[in-house]
Amino acid sequence: MSLVNIDRAIRLSAPDVEALIQGRTIAAIVWRTFEPGEQYALYPGNVSGDLPCDQYYRSSFLPAAQKALAELDSDKVSIKAWARCELCQMVNESESLEALSRLTVWKTEALQQILQQRPFIFVAYLRVYLLPQPLEMPVHPSGNFVPLPKSLNVTDSTPVLSESIFAKRRQKLEKLEPPEHPELEELQSALVHLSTTNPKAKQLDAEIKIFLGWSSDKPVKLIKPDLSWINTIAALGNRTKELDTDKSNYQAGTDFEIVVRDSLEFLGFTIDYAHKGGAGGLDLLCSKPYPLVGECKADKKIPNDTAVQLLNLGTLRLKDKEILAKATKLIISPGVPTTQLMDAAQIHGMAIMHPETLEKMVKLQSNYPNSVDLFKLKQYLKPGQSDDEVAKYIEQVEQEVKVRSHLLNILKTYQENTGHERASVDALSGAYSMSNPPKKLSRKELHEMLVELSSPLTGYAGRIKAENLGRDRFYFLRDLPLDD
Secondary structure, eight states, X not given: OOEEEEEEEEEEEHHHHXXXXXXXXXXXXXXXXOOTXXXXXXXXXOOOSSSOHHHHBOXXXXXXXXXXXXXXXXSEEEEEEXXXXXXEEEEOOHHHHHHHHHTSSBOHHHHHHHHHHSXXXXXXXXXXXXXXXXXEEEOOOSOSEEEEEEEEEEESSOBSSOHHHHHHHHHHHHHTOOOSOHHHHHHHHHHHHHHTTOHHHHHHHHHHHHHHTSOOOOOOOXXXXXXXXXXXXHHHHHGGGGOOSHHHHHHHHHHHHHHHHHHHHHHTOEEOTTOOOSTTOOSEEEEESSOEEEEEOOSSEEOTHHHHHHHHHHHHHHOOHHHHHHSEEEEEOSSEEOHHXXXXXXXXXXXXXXXXXXXXXXXXXXXXXXXXXXXHHHHHOOXXXXXXXXXXXXXXXXXXXXXXXXXXXXXXXXXXXXXXXXXEHHHHHHHHHTSOOSSOOOHHHHHHHHHHHTSTTTOSEEEEOOSSGGGOEEEEOOOOOOOO
């Protein structure tokens, strides 16, 4: 990281500045040749030339271009980034303009018009860095260079694109190679209108930008407003400790039963909603993927009556003692079990769980969808207080996710460092073993994990399948971010 002093800006059109900040392009059309190492702040202005905006910019970028122009203020300018010139090339061949257009945000017709007015088009390759905070300054009416009201001491610690991604983009631009995924660029432009109001569209938009090399950011972890109830599981379980009236306690108990049923359903159980607790009712009855019966007790202590009630009501509702004997039996309560209840739980195979543990498990499922395997979980629902055992299972799942996230990062880094579009199992096995991994993997285990990550249902990696393990090739698609 180096310290940089910036005392003036170059004037570019506001859409061009926005395209550079978004990572949509690494190029700017300038009025003279720039030397590598020249560095300036980016001053957004109006589009120069005679063409209107919709004839100047490609349709995939037009909404962003129009928005950038609409946000221009007549009194002040907001400077959000600075850039260092890495290369400047002259373009004077009309046949090169179409290729240049495909790799930037400008229409071929706009480039042609510029070339008619000048002997050359100077294209500067700019490495762009975001400022810690936007600089507000008065509008400067004219001039290609704009003096800043005060010098900026900034660092190069916040590049829009990583060094490897920028190098790859620069190579394609120098050679005027066609874009690899034009259809995804069109899809991304279609998502622009939706991403401001639709969280899923915003997530997909961010992931496509990363895949196209327009962004180095990790995918944004979305806030799921419809899942805010997850954070209330433990609180509802402990609520009755703070209430005095029977009426209040009854309502608190009902609320707790509801959130527990919602939790089990979110984890993947099929709830039998014919049984909704209440007086003389069984609080929990799940039919799939295996029978589960349960009771919710939001009290300071869990009496032995809880076990008696669970067995009696379970027998009445299941109408088969053999099914009840094999069913998973679960008591969820914030309270302390009595000695008699602990004895009954051991004899009859009843697991006792605190609502805090249930909340942690549901959050795990929320952060990493379908990560909770209910059959594996069943093995940790031991008779008696099972919080410690379930905590071991949660830790195990988090460790498995961490290994997969690490492996994806190895695949991504390997492609960036080598420039190879795909990686073999042998190459990745070597890179993985040298990376201080969270868990050692055999070559076979690593291959199996890569196949899992490249499944269409996961989509974290891609796979070119071959006739045997050694010839399979894999490539990175998107990160698996770890929960903080």
